[in-house]
Amino acid sequence: MTQKQEHLSKNQQIVLSIIERAKGPLKAYSILYNVQKRGIKAPLQVYRALEKLIEAGKIHKIExxxxxxxxxxxxxxISKTTAFSICNNCEHVKEIKNLKLSKYLSNFADNSGMKYKKYNLEFFGLCKNCKIKQ
Amino acid sequence: MTQKQEHLSKNQQIVLSIIERAKGPLKAYSILYNVQKRGIKAPLQVYRALEKLIEAGKIHKIExxxxxxxxxxxxxxISKTTAFSICNNCEHVKEIKNLKLSKYLSNFADNSGMKYKKYNLEFFGLCKNCKIKQ
DNA sequence: ATAACAAACGTTATATTATAACAAATTAAG
DNA sequence: CTTAATTTGTTATAATATAACGTTTGTTAT
Known part of the structure; x- marks a missing residue:
């Protein structure tokens, strides 16, 4: 029961709620614009919240x-292993939740002697909808 | 024999030669600094060369x-499928060349109906050297 | 409760990364 | 050659992100 159920601070909650309500990934300055009515005035306040939310595994950055x-x-x-599918046309982004994939990547080892604890994978292509339309 | 063996322009050659000689990934403005003696004066000249070099598959961006x-x-x-290992300590970056991995990822399909033509994977961990020292 | 410490906040300034717009020069193709 | 496409040079500016500093709030141990 030792969940890393962090208590989120006020700013962190505000920023998280904006991101959770969004249909897709949000940029930092777009978040800033959205939270100004709630008292967050400066980029740094947003970036600090983002940093903590990432650490807490609540959000991910699409690099x-x-x-x-x-x-x-x-x-x-704590979600150190992430995979996303990104549509090149409509820009729709979706987190991929696939046990086989995550197992495969978590266990991946090459001949470099390096053991990987963390990865980020971004797939690009056309989503179902955009494939039809083109 | 229809290789996409692009002819590289002068600026593209200059930027590529700097990147090829480097021990690790270079930032755009560090490249700029390095090529100023060769007549490239502005960021945009560097970014334009980088864009073409990426298209030509000569370089990759570590996102x-x-x-x-x-x-x-x-x-x-044309290297639309890339994988890298990145050491969190010494920041050493290496492109992973592993046929099994690339086959696995190129053939990956989830239930979204999306077919992926391109991916970028970044692994993080400690390299052999840094693992020993810590 | 309160002292001591850590985490989060607010604020200003600035660093870093990247692109827009436009005209001139160079290169490739018919 | 000459037309079209690409590359270049240049100035300005947009977009993304962090440094530094002092204050406030929250936690923990006595």
Whole structure:
């Protein structure tokens, strides 16, 4: 029962709620714009909250987009292993939850003698909808 | 024999040669600093060269670091599928060339109906050297 | 409760990364 | 050659992210 169920601070809660309500990944300055009515005025306040939320596994950063998305994988406790599918057309992003994939990658070892504790995988392609339309 | 053996322009050659000589990934503004003696004066000249070099598969962007590294996988013709190992301590970055891994990921399909043509995978951990020292 | 410490906050300034817009020069293709 | 496409040079500016500092709030141990 020693869940890392962090208590979230006020700013962290505000930022998280914006990200959770969003349909897709949000950029930091777009978050900032959205939370100004709630008293958060400066970029740094947003970035600090983002940092903590990432540590807590509540959100992930989509590196190729510099954007942030809520974690839907409730069982990835600290979620150091992430995979996303990204549509090149409509920009839709979805976290991939696939046990085989995550096992495969978590156990991956090459001949470098390096053991990996963390990875981030971003797949790109056309989503079902956009494939039809084109 | 229809290799996409692009002719590289002057600026593209200059930027590529800097990246190829480097021991690790280089940041755009560090590249800029390195090529100023060769007549490239502005960020945009560097970014334009980087863009073309990525398209040509000569270099890759390490998204988590906003840095650029030469492609050592001579057989990845356009290299839309990339994997890297990154040491969290010494920051050493190495492109992973592993046929099983690339086959596995290239063939990966989840239930979303999305077919992936491109991916980028970044593994994090401690390299052999840093593991010993700690 | 309160002292001691850690975490979060607010604020200003600034660093870092990346692109827009436009005109001139160079290169490739018919 | 000449037309089209690409690359270049240049200035300005947008977008993303962190440094530094002092204050406030929250936690823990006595």
């Amino acid at each position: 190729s987009k510099n954007a942030f998305i809520a974690c839907k994988n409730s069982d990835c406790e | 988590s670091k906003n840095a650029f590294i030469a492609c050592k996988n001579s057989d990845c013709e």
